[in-house]
Amino acid sequence: MKQQTNSVIEEIDTTKPSQGFWSDAWQRYRCRPIGMLALGLVVFLTIVALFAPAIAGTKPVVCQYKGNIYFPCLGYFNRSWEAPIFTKDKFRGTYPTNLEQKDSQSWAVWPLIFQDPYRRVRENEWPGRRANPSRDEGHPNRFNLFGTDQYGVDIFAKMVHGTTIALLVGFVSMGLAGSIGVLVGAIGGYFGGWVDMITSRLTEIVMCVPTLVLILALVAVVEKPTIWKTMAIIGVTGWTGIARLTRAEFLRLRQTEFVMAARAAGAGPLRIMFRHILPNALAPVLVPITFGIASAILVEGSLSFLGFGPPPPTASWGSVLNSARSNLQLWWLVVFPGAGIFLTVLAYNLVGEGLQEATDPRLREAKK
Amino acid sequence: MAALLEIKDLVTAFHTSKGRLPAVDGVSLSIERGQTLGLVGESGCGKSVTAMSTLRLVASPGRIESGSILFTTEGESIDLVSASEKQLRNVRGGRIGMIFQEPMTSLNPVFTIGDQIAEVVQLHRRVTRSEARTRALEMLHLVRVADPEQRLDAYPHQLSGGMRQRVMIAIALACEPDLIIADEPTTALDVTIQAQILDLLGDLRSRLGTAVLLITHDLGVVAETCDSVAVMYAGKIVEQASAAELFRHPLHPYTIGLLQSRPDIDNRDSGPLATIPGMVPPPQDFPSGCRFHPRCSYATVPQCSSEAPLLREVIPGHFVRCHFAEEINL
Numbered sequence: 170m171k172q173q174t175n176s177v178i179e180e181i182d183t184t185k186p187s188q189g190f191w192s193d194a195w196q197r198y199r200c201r202p203i204g205m206l207a208l209g210l211v212v213f214l215t216i217v218a219l220f221a222p223a224i225a226g227t228k229p230v231v232c233q234y235k236g237n238i239y240f241p242c243l244g245y246f247n248r249s250w251e252a253p254i255f256t257k258d259k260f261r262g263t264y265p266t267n268l269e270q271k272d273s274q275s276w277a278v279w280p281l282i283f284q285d286p287y288r289r290v291r292e293n294e295w296p297g298r299r300a301n302p303s304r305d306e307g308h309p310n311r312f313n314l315f316g317t318d319q320y321g322v323d324i325f326a327k328m329v330h331g332t333t334i335a336l337l338v339g340f341v342s343m344g345l346a347g348s349i350g351v352l353v354g355a356i357g358g359y360f361g362g363w364v365d366m367i368t369s370r371l372t373e374i375v376m377c378v379p380t381l382v383l384i385l386a387l388v389a390v391v392e393k394p395t396i397w398k399t400m401a402i403i404g405v406t407g408w409t410g411i412a413r414l415t416r417a418e419f420l421r422l423r424q425t426e427f428v429m430a431a432r433a434a435g436a437g438p439l440r441i442m443f444r445h446i447l448p449n450a451l452a453p454v455l456v457p458i459t460f461g462i463a464s465a466i467l468v469e470g471s472l473s474f475l476g477f478g479p480p481p482p483t484a485s486w487g488s489v490l491n492s493a494r495s496n497l498q499l500w501w502l503v504v505f506p507g508a509g510i511f512l513t514v515l516a517y518n519l520v521g522e523g524l525q526e527a528t529d530p531r532l533r534e535a536k537k
Numbered sequence: 538m539a540a541l542l543e544i545k546d547l548v549t550a551f552h553t554s555k556g557r558l559p560a561v562d563g564v565s566l567s568i569e570r571g572q573t574l575g576l577v578g579e580s581g582c583g584k585s586v587t588a589m590s591t592l593r594l595v596a597s598p599g600r601i602e603s604g605s606i607l608f609t610t611e612g613e614s615i616d617l618v619s620a621s622e623k624q625l626r627n628v629r630g631g632r633i634g635m636i637f638q639e640p641m642t643s644l645n646p647v648f649t650i651g652d653q654i655a656e657v658v659q660l661h662r663r664v665t666r667s668e669a670r671t672r673a674l675e676m677l678h679l680v681r682v683a684d685p686e687q688r689l690d691a692y693p694h695q696l697s698g699g700m701r702q703r704v705m706i707a708i709a710l711a712c713e714p715d716l717i718i719a720d721e722p723t724t725a726l727d728v729t730i731q732a733q734i735l736d737l738l739g740d741l742r743s744r745l746g747t748a749v750l751l752i753t754h755d756l757g758v759v760a761e762t763c764d765s766v767a768v769m770y771a772g773k774i775v776e777q778a779s780a781a782e783l784f785r786h787p788l789h790p791y792t793i794g795l796l797q798s799r800p801d802i803d804n805r806d807s808g809p810l811a812t813i814p815g816m817v818p819p820p821q822d823f824p825s826g827c828r829f830h831p832r833c834s835y836a837t838v839p840q841c842s843s844e845a846p847l848l849r850e851v852i853p854g855h856f857v858r859c860h861f862a863e864e865i866n867l
Contacts, residue, residue: 190647362597426642433592433637434657434708435630448647 190528194452197527204523210516218333221245225282225326227290229264232277242280245330262288265295284313284323286330286484309501316501318492324501328509330484335513338400338469338485339462345404346465347458350411351447357412358419359442369416376409381471388477396479399472403465410457418450452528459521463514470510486510539609540567541715541748542591547604547618549583549590551820558820560586560599562772566750568716573742573749575763575780577756577795581817583772584752585638588720591750592629593617608632610715631661634709634747638721640701644693650677650704651689654711661712676707680737699730703737710741716748723758735762756799760784768792771817771828774848778855788857788865790835827860835861 198204222242223230230242234254241264244251260267262285268275283295292300301313303321310316315324357368387402388394422428423446431445472478473487474494481488486506493502549561561583568574576584589595591606606617610632615624629635637643644653654673658664664672670689677685680703693701702722709717719738723731739762742749751763759766759780766783768776768791776789787793797811815832818824826843830836840860851862859865 426637426639427645429594430635430637430643430705430708431645432594433629433635435626435628435660436656437626440660445645449645 190452194524194527198523201523201526203519204527207516207519207523210512211520214332214336214513214516217329218336221329221333223280225284225286225323225329226280227262227264227283227285227294229268229277229279232264232268232275234268234275235272236274245286246333263291263294266293282314282323282325282329284326286322286326287482289317289321290323304496305498307499307501315505316499318489318502319496319499324489324505327484327489328486328505331486331489331506331509334396334483334485335466335469335510338396338403339466339517341397342400342403342407342465342469343458343461345401346406346408346461347411347454349405350408351415351454353408354412354415354417355419355442355447358416359423359438359446361420361423365416368412372409372412372416375406378406380406380468384468384472385475385477388472394477394479396483396485399469399479400465403468407461407465407468411454411461414457415450415454418453419446422446422449456521456525456528459517459524463517463521466510466517467514470506539607539614541570541572541609542566542568542750543605543607543609544587544591545605545607547587547590547606548602549586549595549599550602551599553598555821559602559772560820561590563604564769564772564774566767566774566777568748568750570715571742571746571748572765573751573763575759575766576750576752576769577754577759577766578769579754579817581819582769584754584769585720587769588635588718588750588752591617591718592633592635593620593625594629608716627661630657630708630714631712632714632716634712634714634717636702636705636709636717636719636722638724640698640705640725643705644701646693649690649692650696654704654707657708658711672711673707676711677704679710679741680704680707682707698726699733702726702730702734706734706737706741710745710747713745714747716750717742718750718752720752721754722751723753723755731758738762756795768795771823772820773828773858774856775829775858776856777848778852782852782855786852786855788851788855788862789829789859790833790861790865791829793865794832794834827858835859835865 217224222228222245226242226245228241228244228251230240232239232241239252241251241255258267258271264277268277284290289303290301298312301307301317301321301323303317304319307313307317307321313323313325315328317323353368353372357365383406384402391398391402419442428441428445431441436445469478469485470487470490473485474490476491478485478487478491486509489502489506493499496502544564544566547561547564548559550557550559564583564587566574566576576587578584586595586599590601593601595601601618604618608615608617608628615628617625617628620628644650651670651673654676655666655669658669658672659666674685674689677688682688682700682703688696688700696704722738723734726734735758738749741747751758753759763780765779766777767774768789770791776783776787776792783792784796787796791813794811794813798813800810813832818828824831824842827833827836827841827846830841833841836842838860844860846858846860848856848858849862851857
């Protein structure tokens, strides 16, 4: 008998521990083919965004010049990351011929597509290739997969580099909006009373103002618009939904026994808010952030389309659309960036929806 | 030497749309070092609010209106009612540990139990993370959790109710407090686990010399574990004595009623169990006079409904709040 109870205990002890919340949510998420497809697209876009200069560009990914190894393609992310020696040797951005002429020992690994998002590729810049067509001749062709705009700048290169900007806009502005929203919601929900009164009214005031109008007003005030300022503006106007959700979660969670237990253990309000309550509130807050990324990309697109976005050299999808406004006969200026924005926004929305269904037990029940 | 915890005339009231509701109305208690005091009563008579008030954990709209809670430790006395939030944070979890009724929900679901025990240690001691973790492991050993090394990294939902209550005890004891407030620690557990948890508490108490304020509605638990008992009814203490004395000579009709409503294992054929008719009145309609008189079988004279009895020392060390204490004593 004794033997038997022992073996029973062992059996229980060796069973594998039950799953945590996130691995459980992942199991659920994995079962949704559309969600997985969307997640795949998001991952693909992220890879494109990270490796944009290696996919399309006119600067070598890696090259050897006068005995040293350089990565000139990083200059697409930040001007100063391009080695100063190329400026000194008067490359003027044209690498293939200059590398050959100035150092016969040099070698280079080129991006997959030799096209530049910021300027027209000139005649013989790449040995034996004609200059980019412009205006009505700029149909999609062998060298310009998505065609060229009225100045002869390659649309594919713009699209690839625009991915970086689109995702940056999504993540930076939502990172900002998420931080503000969580902070405001947490303070209001945790302290309640008159504090909640103030934060809630503040949220409602910001919410009442139509976002695009507010953004346009801010853009009018801001001097020299850059993509970073656009992100900041989207961020400081887009936090209201997150604040409301966070507040609701905090209102619910501050009543729970484990929060009382944390107080009884001597934890201070900041510790309780951010260490005890926030991790429990994260799943419902993550969902609007995902949706927010999609809407931020959309807002940036609309702003650039209206001409209030970052100034011309920036290759954002919206600014390509904007250039199509005055050249409506060039259909490829509308279709490709439009499809890019559409697919990205759709993908993020589907990921958000999948996340919601995977983490919200009530929604799960309703579907059954 | 002063008592470890001295509660004097504590009044905690809730201010709601129904007006002021005094859930605790002039309670005085004292606990000596290493002693166990049982606080007994039906649901809704103010036991838990008393416990929460002790650590100033009563949530709005509740408020401590008057009284003092003198906590004496290491030769220093602090009045917890007027103490600053910072002083309170040192006392909470550090000098006074608390065990809650619901082990299922009192642990944070997103942290491992090792983290949660270590957290309270880190809050009150200057220790590194690994030292705190070592302490957490020690505590799990102490509260007799099987396989403590593995349980350290388990999440609360992976443990049973009894295990979780052991973890709660470990958290409460991790900083070697002088006092533990256990608010119905066994109510949510089944009977066999209850016994284990009580054994554990009793054992730890005698080993560590920690005083315990045990809040319960279970007189059996009190008889087994407590040195002295206070019986609470409708926000007031109605009887207070040593455990042995109270069970031998209950003097308040309410206590007598409580004792009679327990099954008696030696006398199984005594017919149906006695009950106390009615319910504890909610604070907005406390009756005049003695608050127990509408339910009391001894209340015969008008005095009961007009004049509130005082808590009197009827026998040395035995306090009763009843006009008829002497007659009942005969």
